[in-house]
Amino acid sequence: MPVFNENTAFINLCCQEGSEGSAFNPAKYNNQDYTQLKNYYMEKGRLFVDSSFPPNSCTLGDIPYLNNWEEDNVVWLRPADLMKRQNNSDEPTFCMDGASRFDFGQGGISNCWFLAALSSLTFSRDLMVQVVPMNQSFVDYAGIFHFRFWRFGKWVDVVIDDFLPTMNNELLSVFSKGRNEFWVPLLEKAYAKLCGSYADMNFGIPLDACKDFTGGVSMSYQLKQVHSEGHDEELWLTLTRATQCLSMICCGTAPKGGSYENTVSHNGLVAAHAYSVTAVSEVECLGSKVRLVRLLNPWGGQEWNGKWNDKSDMWNSVSPDDQQKRLKQDDGEFWMELEDFCDNFAMVWMSCENPNFTDGDLTCQWKCMIYEGSWMSGKSAGGDKSEVLFETNPQYRIQVATNEEKQPGDKNLMVSLMQKPQVKRSRTRFYPISFTIVKIPPGTPEGRLELPFFYMNSCVRESDYFIYERELVELLSVESGEYVIIPHTRNAYMDADFVLTVYTKY
Structure with missing residues (x-):
């Protein structure tokens, strides 16, 4: 039977409960079975060492901020x-008193980008x-832990040992504010394993991590464009719906002067930096409604000092009720007005398990189909519609059934095209991708459609x-009926793998 969640009104027709790659039965990354490995090392009385991601310089990678001397002084240590x-007599713990966005810096x-997404993740239990x-x-410790991520259509279970990179007896990367809590550094290591190394996590956009945490629907908005075109009302409604749906919401500031260095501006914001949106609220100030956005800097400090800052x-x-929302700790979290948010941030990204946050229709249902495909030179990499090989691209025929209550302009089809990385994350070259959708007239024969069809139909x-x-x-x-979706690159002969996800409302 398809997976159906009444809370999200979502039917996944591909990842059926219990099938490998589903949330209930994630695929084993690198064919490593966590339970078997842990039992084996427990029986042997030994601690696990992950030979596929060992505690050495290859796992660390070439981190730009470390010189050769510093890299040589990185020491890999287990938490205890x-x-x-550190002369800390406490016992190490995995997660203490529940996971919180304030657990780490x-x-x-x-x-x-990764930590901003992680902050958002803590809102959805x-x-x-x-x-x-x-x-x-x-x-019952054997030096082994595991975490799960959604990767290109499937959930995968990633096994790691608990050797963590340190320098001068401090964690080199993300640190836990609790000093003896380690779920975040261990999670970071598991994600670094997916990326290729710790260095391969340098730079990115939160949308990628949000997708890997949810396997759901992701949308991005250019804030200055939204604001300049007078779409603040629509943006506010989308932000409100997204928070109500427990969506993951992150945003980012633009680079300053063409540099991706994290310089601190006079207003306290950090350039070329990702933040998480942790709440939205409307307050009444001097007889007027003011829309506020609450944000969190993953540094764990360094806050906005403009209007509505902690000390404003x-x-x-x-x-008095709204005054309770005022933040009085220097923990990196702060409020700012929606207009200032649009003026100072370049992008906002939202990710949710289903598309309902996009239009607020929480009563509808969505069907989801996931297709894995490839563009192969000389076979299925036909380029765009101007190419004579366009018909050789992968073709996916779908049916869209429109609800009788659908109003003109209502969105009822969502398409996601995701290309898979070819090498390590930081070395991945993404091709220019797009997709074409054509409605298929009734009576059209089954099977592949040839080039004349695409010229004869709009x-x-x-x-x-x-x-x-x-x-x-x-x-x-779109109207009800049959459609064909053709994912493609700009030019022919580009080799890559992709995942096409199609959501239809009914």
Whole structure:
């Protein structure tokens, strides 16, 4: 039977419960079975060492901020050994008093994009326990842990040992504010294993990590464009719906002067930096409604100092109930007005298990189909519609059934095209990708469609632009009927693997 979740009104027709790669039965990354490995090392009375991601310089990678002398002084320690060197007599714990966005701060790796997404993840308990199995501990300990991520259509279970990179008896990368809590550094190591190394986590966008934490729907918005076109109302409604749906929401500031260095501006914001959106709220100030956005800097400090900051006198002009929202700790979390948010941040990304946050229709249902495919030179890499080989591209025929209550303009089809990395994350070259959608007239024969068909029938979605990113997502309004979706690169003969995900509302 298809997976159906009444809370999300979502039917996944591909990842059926119990099938390998589903949330209930993730595939074993590198064919490593966590349970078998742990039992083996427990019986032998030994601690696990992960030969596929060993505690050495290859796993660390070439981190730009470390010179050769510093790299040579990186020491890999298990949590208990690290705490001994810190003269900490407490016992190491996996997760203490529940996971929180305040549990950690960014370290020496430029992975604010990953940590901003992780902060957002802590708001959804269901997703949190899916990614971070909470039945792990340092009791019945064998030096082995595991975490789960959604990777290109399937959930995978990633096994690691608990050797962590340290320098001067401190964690080199993300640090736990609790000093003896290690779920975040261990999770970071598991994700670094997926990326190829710790260095391969340098720089990125939160959308990638959000996708890998949810396997759901991701959307991005250019804030300055939204604001300049007068779409603040629509943006606010989308942010409100997204928070109500427990979506993961992150945002980022633009680079300053063409440099991706994290310089601190006069207003306290960090350039070329990712933040998480942790709440939105509307307050009444001096007789007017003010829309506020709450953000968190993954550094664990360094906050906005403009209007509505923690010490702003503007909080004195709101009701006593609203004054309770005022943040009084230097923990990296702060409020700012929606207009300032649009002026100072370049992008906002939202990710949720299902598309409902896009239009607020929480009563509808969505069907999801996931297709894995490839572009292969001389066979199925036909380029865009101007190429004579266009018909050789992969073709996917789908049916869209429109609800009778559908209003004109209602979005009822969402398409995601994601290309898989070819090598390690930091060395991946993404091709320019797009997709074309054409409605199929009744009576058209089954099977592949040839080139004349695409010239004789108008496109519902024309590939008029391409992106050089991991994922392209588009939300459309279409009539009921049959359609063909053709994912493609700009030019022919480009070899790559991809995942096409199609969501249809009914």
